[in-house]
Amino acid sequence: MTLSLVLFALGVGLISLLLVLNKQLQDNFDKNLAGIDLIIGAKGSPLQMILCSMYHIDNPTGNVSIKEIKPFLNPKHPLIEKAVPMSMGDSHKGYRIVGTNHDLLEFYNAKVGEGSAWSKTMEVTIGAVVANELNMKIGDTFKSSHGLVRDDNLVHDDSEDLKVVGVLQPTGSVIDQLILTNTQSIWAVHEGHAHDMENDSLAHNHSDAPKSLLEEDETKEITSVLIKFKGHNYQALNMGRSINENTDMQAATPAIELNRLHSQMDIGTKALNMLAWIIVFVSGLSVFISLFSSLKDRKYELALMRVMGATPEKLFILILLEGLMLAVLGYIIGMAMGHIGMEILAGHMRDTYRYSFSGKEFLTEEFYVLIGALGVGLLAAIIPAFQARNTDISETLSKG
Amino acid sequence: MLKTKDLQYSYDSSNALRFPDINCDKGAHWLLIGQSGCGKTTLLHLLGGLLTPNSGSVTIANTNLNALGSSKLDQFRGKNIGIIFQKSHFVKALTVGENLGLAQQLAGEKIDKARTQALLDRLNLGHKFNSKPSSLSQGEQQRVAIARALINKPAVILADEPTSALDDTNTDEVIKLLEEAAAEVNATLLVVTHDNRLKERFKNQIQL
Numbered sequence: 060m061t062l063s064l065v066l067f068a069l070g071v072g073l074i075s076l077l078l079v080l081n082k083q084l085q086d087n088f089d090k091n092l093a094g095i096d097l098i099i100g101a102k103g104s105p106l107q108m109i110l111c112s113m114y115h116i117d118n119p120t121g122n123v124s125i126k127e128i129k130p131f132l133n134p135k136h137p138l139i140e141k142a143v144p145m146s147m148g149d150s151h152k153g154y155r156i157v158g159t160n161h162d163l164l165e166f167y168n169a170k171v172g173e174g175s176a177w178s179k180t181m182e183v184t185i186g187a188v189v190a191n192e193l194n195m196k197i198g199d200t201f202k203s204s205h206g207l208v209r210d211d212n213l214v215h216d217d218s219e220d221l222k223v224v225g226v227l228q229p230t231g232s233v234i235d236q237l238i239l240t241n242t243q244s245i246w247a248v249h250e251g252h253a254h255d256m257e258n259d260s261l262a263h264n265h266s267d268a269p270k271s272l273l274e275e276d277e278t279k280e281i282t283s284v285l286i287k288f289k290g291h292n293y294q295a296l297n298m299g300r301s302i303n304e305n306t307d308m309q310a311a312t313p314a315i316e317l318n319r320l321h322s323q324m325d326i327g328t329k330a331l332n333m334l335a336w337i338i339v340f341v342s343g344l345s346v347f348i349s350l351f352s353s354l355k356d357r358k359y360e361l362a363l364m365r366v367m368g369a370t371p372e373k374l375f376i377l378i379l380l381e382g383l384m385l386a387v388l389g390y391i392i393g394m395a396m397g398h399i400g401m402e403i404l405a406g407h408m409r410d411t412y413r414y415s416f417s418g419k420e421f422l423t424e425e426f427y428v429l430i431g432a433l434g435v436g437l438l439a440a441i442i443p444a445f446q447a448r449n450t451d452i453s454e455t456l457s458k459g
Numbered sequence: 460m461l462k463t464k465d466l467q468y469s470y471d472s473s474n475a476l477r478f479p480d481i482n483c484d485k486g487a488h489w490l491l492i493g494q495s496g497c498g499k500t501t502l503l504h505l506l507g508g509l510l511t512p513n514s515g516s517v518t519i520a521n522t523n524l525n526a527l528g529s530s531k532l533d534q535f536r537g538k539n540i541g542i543i544f545q546k547s548h549f550v551k552a553l554t555v556g557e558n559l560g561l562a563q564q565l566a567g568e569k570i571d572k573a574r575t576q577a578l579l580d581r582l583n584l585g586h587k588f589n590s591k592p593s594s595l596s597q598g599e600q601q602r603v604a605i606a607r608a609l610i611n612k613p614a615v616i617l618a619d620e621p622t623s624a625l626d627d628t629n630t631d632e633v634i635k636l637l638e639e640a641a642a643e644v645n646a647t648l649l650v651v652t653h654d655n656r657l658k659e660r661f662k663n664q665i666q667l
Contacts, residue, residue: 360550364550366507367562367607369533370533370534
């Protein structure tokens with residue numbers, strides 16, 4: 060009986076874990092879609108570009124020069140409502156630094172909580188999670204490091220300090236995890252060594268608001284551009300293809316790429332889900348077998364209860380309840396296992412992806428799992444229950 | 460109180476068992492004696508409503524058992540008939556006290572712990588209230604079985620070979636206990652046995 064219970068709980072736990080994990084993955088992906096219609100960046104994997112530019116969990120595919128990307132940054136472009144440049148590659152203690160403009164805040168509906176949004180080069184505004192986790196506040200300074208990993212050897216030692224001027228309100232989206240600054244700051248960090256030589260130009264930049272990217276040196280590079288169309292007309296939809304065919308850059312539609320990703324993950328989750336239900340049904344079978352064989356030992360007890368006044372229906376319900384109680388118990392243990400498992404997993408995933416996952420979220424679907432579990436319990440108990448109901452008392456008792 | 464008329468039962472079509480008519484008064488003690496294989500247990504099961512006769516009738520406390528529906532019969536048996544089987548069996552997972560409580564509950568009575576305790580005390584088992592039946596000796600188990608048969612103050616107590624495994628001293632004790640207990644609730648006692656030692660103890664006897 061214990062084995063059946065453990066099996067049952069295992070199946071339920073796995074189902075609950077998959078449900079919660081799937082839901083939270085989907086939530087995290089959808090929340091960060093942020094109405095972005097198209098991403099333009101260097102050629103490579105479109106999914107990688109999206110994971111990098113939108114979800115910040117992968118490395119850039121490369122850089123594109125201002126010269127190439129300039130037409131799309133032009134505010135007069137007939138199809139584009141908003142184009143947000145993204146420069147990536149640096150981080151601070153595992154949190155990514157992004158060189159961009161204030162339009163990014165609009166994409167994610169982010170508002171400045173304390174201080175202000177960055178305006179001058181080397182000023183940064185940090186997301187709520189960054190402020191919280193790294194215990195950073197306005198006025199703090201730090202040096203960025205190369206890549207996304209925490210490694211003291213990769214710190215840009217000779218560059219100037221970045222200075223926190225503002226903290227964003229929490230949004231629940233990926234922007235909470237970012238350190239935002241202007242594109243020029245990213246360039247300045249990497250050109251930092253030249254600080255002394257180009258004293259006039261760079262030092263000059265720091266005190267003023269930076270130039271528009273359209274006026275910058277055309278050989279400079281950024282990582283990608285997030286684009287929102289004015290309307291979803293034929294021309295807009297064709298723009299991506301035309302970029303892919305006619306330029307050295309690539310364009311990707313997040314909705315399409317994410318759908319592809321979802322459907323790929325779906326096969327995996329579906330298979331796991333099926334496996335979990337198979338485990339539940341096998342455990343149901345095991346409950347059935349153990350109930351059935353325990354009836355042989357308890358036949359006399361059942362006959363005795365009949366002698367004491369129990370009706371056949373009472374015995375039927377008794378055995379049925381036994382199956383249902385096992386199912387409920389298995390469900391409770393399974394749910395506990397699933398959610399504790401998710402909490403542990405969430406800790407790892409937070410560390411790896413810096414996204415918010417939690418084992419404390421309960422779903423309506425899990426209530427349906429309870430109904431399914433009760434169904435399996437009922438199914439497993441019904442034949443033994445009939446058996447108990449039809450016990451021949453006289454025969455059983457005289458065999459003693 | 461306990462009456463049978465033209466009772467007949469057959470396990471297969473070839474040979475039917477016929478039983479003599481029985482008529483026991485309220486509170487009377489009867490011995491039903493017969494050799495092995497003559498249908499003693501079958502008769503006991505017929506009297507307890509565990510078997511349905513092919514023909515004839517069993518009447519207990521003015522109720523014709525054969526006229527009751529299956530569920531009604533179960534209820535009636537629980538309330539009015541106490542049966543002590545040859546071998547004592549209990550619900551293994553429950554304690555002695557709980558087994559007696561279950562007998563009350565299944566008969567549709569309230570669980571009366573005080574009565575259970577008093578009854579166990581009477582049978583020198585008061586300290587076994589919270590023990591598991593399996594931890595008791597054979598003799599103790601039989602006394603618990605007697606207590607279970609008495610708990611609902613039945614109109615009729617049926618005992619199937621209560622002394623077959625006992626020596627003379629214990630046989631005397633058990634029969635005395637049964638008689639006393641039956642007398643206490645003014646129940647009709649019917650002991651079914653092949654044990655000739657009991658012949659001298661009962662004035663009312665039926666030979667099968």
